Amino acid sequence: MKNNKITIFGWKALSIALMSLLAFTSGAQSDALSDEAFIQKNKLRERATEVLFWTQDERAVGFKNIGVIAPTRVVAKAKNAKPMSFNDIGLADVTYEVEGIKYGIQDFIKLPSAIGLVVLKDGQLVYENYTEGNDHNTRWISFSVTKSVSSLLIGAAIKDGYIEGVDDLVVDYLPQFKGSAYEGVSIKNVLNMNSGVQWNEDYSDPKSDVSIAGGANGITLVNYMKALPRAHKPGTVFNYNTAESNLIGELLRSAIGNNASTYLQDKIWQPYAMESDALWLLDRPNGVETGGCCLLATLRDFSRIGQFALEQLASPKDSPLAVNWMQNSVVPSATYPGYGYQWWLNSDNNNFQARGIFGQSILVMPDLGLIIAKHGNTPRASGPSVFKMHSDALNMAIAKRFN
Template identity: 40%
Template sequence: MGGILAALALHAASSAHAGGGGSYAHATETIGTGQQLYDGLLTPDLTVNTLRNVDRLFPTRAVAASARPAAFRIARKQLGQIRFAVGDRTYDLTDFLAVDRVSGMIVLKDGEVAYETYQLGNTPGTRWTSMSIAKSVTSTLIGVAVKEGLIESLDEPATKYVPRLKGSAYDGVSIRDVLMMSSGAKWNEAYTDPGSDRRDLLKAQESQQRDAAMDVMAKLPRAVEPGTKFNYSTGETQVAGEILHGAIKGPLADYLSEKIWKPYGMEVEARWWLDSPGGLEIAGSGLSATLRDFARFGQFYLDGGVVEGRSILPDGWLQEASTAKILKGGAPLDYGYMWWIATSAPARADRAFMARGIFGQFVYIDPKERVVIAVTSAASKPQNLQLIPPQVFFDAVADALK
């Protein structure tokens, strides 16, 4: 379903499926386990069911939505049946949806809906896991805390806010190092390796003990000096969540609701995994929201974090957080503050960047073309093995909407 008529129809239907105040349409579906999901062993149907019901895997905290959701306008120019090349083969929009098992996609141009579709049984009210898109949300909330003076500087030591890590590999690590995934702590992110650090973190989450995740992080050895090497680590984001919690003295979900979800007009209550009953949010994963609200988050970021007429992010944060960095020693880093830098030449010229999560979740932002693309998918494996590279598709969308 796509185009202006579909978008209008879906907008009218969304309140009936929202799942915030009433029953959730997918609540009785059969789902797999967290271990099966990360092992990549679920059948396609079970993968879909599980990704839209991850709040049944672990306790969650609600991210309250707005009482007056911000309505989307429909863009005058709609996205048509675009075509693009990958190697010597040509694909189109329909191919991307089918081959990459897209469960939903919305494209905003200048904040207006240029395309919207729902697949695999999803509706506008379906909550879908963000996976590592949550990392970009967490880093943004750290920016809000800096603006409010709750965090004085990104150059402060992480241990100031997480005393539990004193005497560990995180001694001498700055908040900025954590946001750039360059703490120097040794880490193996292999999702399907039962012996990896990432799976140790999942086991800590499964234990539902408040300090279990930081126990994992406190035992890590130091591999290199802080700030000198990038090493992608979901555990690093859990440290970021503890830093934020230590600064705001409250739940991350409540802070997200108070600062962004309610005032920016998100329409459906989101859910965020907890490390224990009533405990801390899993800052690097487990935030489930609707496709439209993911798109609104992208638009919020594109617009410089402006809520109710004022920016809630520090001056220059958008540019600083979403651009490539240089590590200590001069090594280049195609990563911002838990945002990925776009990889193609046209996208780099547009200063495009993205939040992305395993199984094919994206919030893609092109500042020059004023385009936001939110995609949810149900890839068969967690390693982002999309057969059609999403960056090529995103480039084609931005080009078509010029």
């Protein structure tokens, strides 16, 4: 491979003829052709390995067109898919403050980094807004939001009997890791990001582990991860590691004997009547999904993932997940109170969140019955930003409306 790197996407350009099949913005054909021209001009297919270093303008086009830049697998909506109906409860007049300046909810979507905002209250769509030519049909890349989805699927695999429980060892399902630093590491350790295996998650460093192997799967992932040294005893130190979420994907596929997209479709997407098809990025054509990244879905359906997770806290009788899976998923790990089973936790309340780089998020507020989902395109992958300040302040203002 070019520069001997493990590619994040790892494929050649797909035929432009696939454009009509995979384009997922709601714009007219001329818009799709305009995006295709931009993709070609900026060589986004050829530069897919550099996705973390695309410019903001390149991301604005590329993030909603991953399906024509890279191979994906469809997560099909149900025949009884339920379009969301809008219930106007007056959120359009919500205001918030950042550094002493007052803003309205409409100002948030005008931020250069904002792409979409959806709010659910008690399962109903109560606010929705988009920018950059996107709308409720736009599928956008989720990055690490997918980690939380993979966690849900582990819960489903336990319910179905494919996995006995989270105390099972990684090597029980992936014996190729015997003799590596992952011997003695449990599924729970990986879910909690405290395996003790050395890993560098610096998105700004092209030589970091995440830049080199963050999107690896299959034998490429296994070979890279097997070579990593142990830095700490398992279960003692939190270290955020995207590749271990990819490892969860490998473990899931090994356990269920199927691909993750079909399992997601059968266990959650169709039974929960998601509104639109989703796409899941593959490591190569007809390959395997990236467990820690890159489910592409509409913002409405991402908000429904949050609603699904919220409803699972009550362990309904018809739940596709193991008993008490979501309750256990949001218990703070022993090594970091802000993280559970691939969900970010708020130590001040019961809120939890799925988060992805460049501003993707699904915030779940169980006590208020609120879901706030966002698509973003921040200047940097992570860290402090104007977008984050506005996003956090807006979340609090929306919550205050219902306190």
